[in-house]
Amino acid sequence: YLRLGSGELKSGGFRRESILADALEALIGAIYLDAGMEAARERVLAWLTTEFDSLTLVDTNKDPKTRLQEFLQSRACDLPRYEVVDIQGEPHCRTFFVECEINLLNEKSRGQGVSRRIAEQVAAAAALIALGVENGHE
Known part of the structure; x- marks a missing residue:
């Protein structure tokens, strides 16, 4: 769970990718500080391996x-x-x-x-x- 202030809740902060990305970054940083680089690496891979597998080398945002x-x-x-x-x-x-x-x-x-x-x-x-x-x- 991610606790947000009432202002963020009212403005739809729970839908903003930047807030969610910041929270994930903080969580990964906490794992790194508490358990070390290898534990943080393993956790990131466990969360994101399927995302990594679907990435393409082509930057489709460019024409x-x-x-x-x-x-x-x-x-x-x-x-x-x-x-x-x-x-x-x-x-x-x-x-x-x-x-x-x-x-x-x-x-x-x-x-x-x-x-x-x-x-x-x-x-x-x-x-x-x-x-x-x-x-x-x-």
């Missing part, structure tokens, strides 16, 4: 173009080059076709979307899959 650029930069590779190769449709409902070229791949990846930006994101996602960095199921 595919950013993830591709960071992947390439981490390997000292040239940045991707995007080229609009076709635009179809009426001015009010266009479809953009983009190719993404990177030196690590023999073929250009392709994307399409209702804007150039979206088409570039789709092409970058295809490049990440072709590189084996992502599996396309994120």
Whole structure:
């Protein structure tokens, strides 16, 4: 149980992740101080092993173009080059076709979307899959 003051209860503090995270951090710290590092480690692993197992190395908060650029930069590779190769449709409902070229791949990846930006994101996602960095199921 976590005891909260009446003000926190009224303002919904029991739902705020920051308060719950602070309480968990304090509990882990108390275990560490009372029983040592190994006991704290064992307790954290017991609580969070299933969470750790479900983590992915892909930062899904970042868009595919950013993830591709960071992947390439981490390997000292040239940045991707995007080229609009076709635009179809009426001015009010266009479809953009983009190719993404990177030196690590023999073929250009392709994307399409209702804007150039979206088409570039789709092409970058295809490049990440072709590189084996992502599996396309994120």
